[in-house]
Structure formats: structure tokens, C-alpha cells
Amino acid sequence: MEKMFWLKVIVGMVSGVAVGLLLSPDALGLIEKDLAYAIAPWIALVGNVFLELIKMIVIPLVMSSIIIGITSAGDTETLKELGLRIAPYFIFTTVVAVAIGMSVSFLLQPGLSVSTEVLRSLPPAVEVSKSAEATFTTLPDMIVKLIPVNSAQAELDGNILFFVILAVFMGVALINMKHKDAQPLLQLFASLQAFAMTIVGWTMKLAPYAVFGLLCSITIKVGLDAIVSMFFYIATVVLGLLALLCFYFIVIYVTAGIPPWRMLSLVKEVQLMAFSTSSSAAVMPLSIETAENKLKVPPSISKFVIPLGATVNMDGTALYQVCAAIFLTQLFGVDLSINELLMLSITTVGASIGAPSTPGVGIVILATILQNIGVPVEGIALILGVDRILDMCRTTINVTGDLTASMVMTRLVGQREVASKPLEDGQL
Template identity: 40%
Template structure:
């Protein structure tokens, strides 16, 4: 955040309106300041498809235990339900408050002209709903990969992942090992890209403010407020589920999970909180260990409700900032893409932003302005990770009611 503010200060000084530099020199310096951000975005785009492909496959084939056979389908349907609810909340708050329109009035985010904006009629598939549904399945996966059609890639990957689970273990093992290796390689490249973030944020904010005004910070603050508002509504949704389904006191539930929430808020990583979440579910919520040991690891990789809400709000925010009007069908496609892409979101700091690039690309929205979001993503990541962890513990409580052991009279939470 310091580098973002410092970069903004440099950008203000470079702005021709200050009279220190001519417009030509200011523009030339802005191009050089943009360079780290452009390199970062190139690395993200380069690694995007293999990362999504391997993440989804390893998640699907890695969760085929006996618990998955007993209640796994219901758990996955529940995760789809909560993720869809989170996206609907994100759509609602963004369409109501329109945070991107303020940025658009100030000149919008940068666009290098290479991103292709999908025309409205093409986004609607130029057809009816049955044709739109059938067109979700790519007839040529290689073409989807080459053209960056991320929705087709995600659907193809899910189909392949489910098919791999039907293979004999000795046949599937080499494929799984290969996918895991590629995923680790992708994460190494991602870590390299993330090392550029401080310089990219500094350079882009300086370049952006050299062309526009400092009022853009007000627009970004408004956007952050909309995201946090959506996350609060999603948190209230979890509390209502807890009250209705489990008949537990929502306030006592929040008190019991305070420690993993605080750790999630401070680390911005669902994976780092998993051990504490399991311990809290077992000892403070009275959840059976066979439930928590299964639900929480899957939830940390699949049940990214807070991240899905963030991706949805940011996608619409970016569209509004670029002046792109999205049709109803485009919004439905964004919803489906975010649900599917959230399966492949790495449970690490910044993972949501990496996958967000694929969502933007599938919606035909330029991803150049994404580097601006990365500058404030750490703050938003803390909030959404805390909500993600809350969602996983809520799922534990709900599924323990139906599938957990019944003899837990020694747990204070269950007696209150």
C-alpha cells in the first residue's frame, strides 16, 4: 500500500498539469513505468491455462475418498449453492452501487489495445438459451486454449477430471503425478510473477496518475467498500444458515470460530488456516473429526465463496470502468465461469487475482487494469479469506448435523 501511495505521488508530479514536464516526456516516462506491470500481466496470462487445468484436475481426483462416496455429491452441491449465492450477492451490490462508473468518468483504466472486447451480440451466443447451453461445451478444446476462451477450458478440464476418477488407480496415477508436477511448476512461476508486484504497483500507479487525477483513489476506495459490503452480507447469509439448519446461536458460533477467522484475516491464506480450522471444528464446534478432516481441506480449495464474490464484483467493476455494457446472458456466463474457476483458485495470498484474469478474459474485459486491483488486493484478501474460512466451518457444522456422530454432550457449543 505504501508503494501504491508513493507511486501515486510520483505520478502527480509527472502529470503535465503540474507544469514540471512536457506532455511528450510525461507520456514517455509513463510507458517505462508501465513496463513491470506489463511483464507481470504477461507472466500471468502465460501461466493461466496450465494452472487452471492442473488445479481443477488435482482437486477433483484428489477428493475421491470414502467420504466423497457417502456424502461428497451433497457437499459439492452445497458448495455450488453457497458459491452461486455469493456471486448473486456480488452481482446485486455491484449493479446497485456501480463503483466502476466513477473510474470511467475519470478516463477509465489503462488499455494497451490488445484485449478484445466481446460484442454484446457475440456474448449472447447469437442464439437461444438451449444453443447457449450446448455451446458451453467446446467442440475443439485446443482452439479454446489457443484463443483464451477460459469458460471452454474450465468445462473441458472438469469433464477430464471426472473421467480420470473412473480410471483404474494404476492407470490414473501417472496422469495425476504429471498434473501435480505441472501445478507446482506453475506455482513457482506465479511466485516469480508476484515478486514483480511491488514494482508493478508502483509503476502503474505512477503512470496512471501521470495521465489522470488523484480522484481515482476515491473510486478505488468506493470499490473496496462495495466488496466489503458484499462480504458482510455473505457472512450474514452463513449465520442465517447456521440458525435455520443447525438451530445454533449464530453469535456463539462466531465466538467459537474467532481464532481461525483472525488467523485467516492476518495471513490471507485458507491453506495456512486449515490445521486451526480443523482443531476449532473438533474442539469448539463439536464436529466429528471424520467430517472436519474431509470438509475443510476440500473447502479450502473448492469452497471459495468470498473469493468468488470478489471476482464477480471486480469483473463488473472492471467492465464499468471500461464502459462495457454486459447483457443478461453475459452476466449468467460470468456467474458460471466464476463458479467453475473458483474450483481452481489456489488457497494462497493473491491466488484469487491470478484466477480473476481468466474470468475477465472470458467476459471479454481488458485485464490491463487488473494490476491496479493487485495494489489493494492484500487488504481485500484479508477480508475475503476470513469469509472463506467462515464458510468452511459453516459447512462443517451443517454436514455434521446430518452425518456426524451424535454423542458430543461434552462440547459447550452444542449444549448452549
């Protein structure tokens, strides 16, 4: 990465929002609405190309990274120890995220701040409802579908979890093979990872321009009216995400002795990229680099935990979903019993695991959750206008959670000799 990369991203963010407000018909209104909406896709062209390039290379990158990370562990005992710790850790942090989301939603009650006139203006959300119905499945079916069978269909569906599980199987198999038999495949995957990182390096040069285009296009389409009308709801979700971020800082300080301001300075580039692109997959290479070079996480852990976390560790998404669901229950006057709240929590935790790490997926998952608790799916139309803004915020928390998990696993598994004492600044 070039020096001051984070500054270039900030410049892209600020200028993108500024130009978007100038062109937005709902803000300054310098140009007509039809013309502004026609310009927006062209401004976002570089950003959309950036995201598609990342999607193009993310599967070989994820698979090669996980396989190399597993085989770097050296033996199945270390891998087993890591797996037995990372799974409950991911579940624990997701449960914490859901608990925080419920707490801030019931405390602030954002659904009571929306006027009834807004409810009358809601359009039907037919497309979202159909998507939710198509994605709903039972828990046993979900477990069976975790077995990697049809890679072509998984790629079409954007199911990265399929390739994560396939890579885990391959990595474990390679560890248990004779060295002379495994060596050719190991060299192949090492070469594949180097190839993927080369493509990523080229793609990242577009990042500041991509950030400008994406934020400018979003600002043109969203405008100020939607943000102002939903301000209390946005503030509730953001407050919950900030509380979750503080929880991460506490975990990092307890396990690694790194104070919050120091942690922020180390991961700011990753957070800025996550905020700008709304995609954990797009930030994954930068997350791995930051974990290894700045946070001193061993490659055997970073290349396993971060790709896995980008797929199953969606704490920010889980918090957002429970906040949005409770917001809509308050809005439509739906009273939830203790059992329904428990089912909402379980559904949110389950739905956030394995969600594609791409922009906008939270809306489809939310539709599934709403159907389960009896909330009209049409309410999604109300939060759809500000979803991209909150998508950017929750993705930032998601990638921070992955980096936190990699540091925790390093202290528990990878570096036992320093687990008992805090890291000093000089060690970073």
C-alpha cells in the same frame, strides 16, 4: 495453541499496519520511496517464510487428513451420504455468493465512481493477460484433468485439487480392502498426519511475527492513495462479503441453533489468521482443530470437508470475482446481456472451484473471466493495487464457509440424534 493466540495476531496486525503507514512513501513519507520498497521484502521475510513452510507441508497434511477422515467414516454408505450432500451444498453456497456479488455491484455501481483520468493512466496488463490465456481450458478438458496422473507436475503448479482427488481415491480404496491389508497404510497415514501437524505446530509459533511482516509490507507498497481512489469499489466488495457472512450465520443458526455472536467468538482465531495470511491452506490445520474442539465436528467429517472446502469451496473468491468483473464492465461501459450475465455466473462458479488456496490466485482467474465477456484485461491493473487487501477479506469468508459446511454436514450426516434440536452453550 497457546492461550490468547488471537490477541497476539491482533497485535501483529495493528502494529504491522501502523509501522507500514510510517514507512510508506504514499502515507507519511518519512523515508524515500526506493528505500521503503527496499526495506519491505526484509520486513516481510518472516511472513513469506511462514507461508512457504505451510506450502511445504500442506500436501501431506491434506492427503493424510482426507484419507483418515474417509476411513474414519467406517463404511462406504456413510461416505456416499456425505459426498452426495457436500457437493450440492458447495455449489449452492457458491451460487448464493455470486448472486450476492451481482446484487451489490448493480445496486451500488462502483464502476461509475472512478474518474476518466484514472482510465488514461492505466498501464497495460500484459503479464496477467498471458497468465489468463495459459490457464483457459474447456469444460471437458477440465473434467479429464481432474484424474490424478502427474503428481510432480501438480505439485509444481500448486494444484491441491489433484491431491484431494487422489486422497479420496485412496481413502475409498482402503475402506473396501481387508482390514489386515489396509492397516499398514492406515498407520502410515496416521503417522504422516502427526508429523505434518508437528511441523505446523512449530510454524504457527511464527504466526504473530508473520502477520506483522506481511501487513507491514503490504501497507508500505499500497499506501493510502490507492485505497482512497478505489474506496467505493473496496466498500462494494466488503459489503458483499459481509452479506455472505450473514448468510453463513443464518445457516448455522438454523442448523445448529448457534447465534452469530457465539459463532464469531468460536472462530475468531481462524478468521484472524485467514485475514492475515490470505491463504486457506495456511489456516487449514487451525480450521480442523477449531471445528473438532470448539464446534464439536467429528474428525471423520472435519478432516474430509475442510481440506476439500479449502480447494473447491471458494465462496468469497467467487463473490469477489463477479464484483470485480461487473465493476470493470461499468468502468469501460460494456453492457452485458442476460445471456452474458448467465455465462459470467457459470464461469465464476466453475473458475472458483479448484482454485489454488494461495494468495493472489483470484487475479489470474479474474483475467480469464474478463476475456470471456469482452472487458479489456488492462483494467486489472486498476484493481491490482488493492487486490491483496480484498484477498485478505475474501479468504476470511472462504474459511468461515468451510467451517459452516462442516457444521451443516455434522447435522445432516454425523450427528442425526441432535439434528432436530439446537445446541446449547454448555455443549460447546
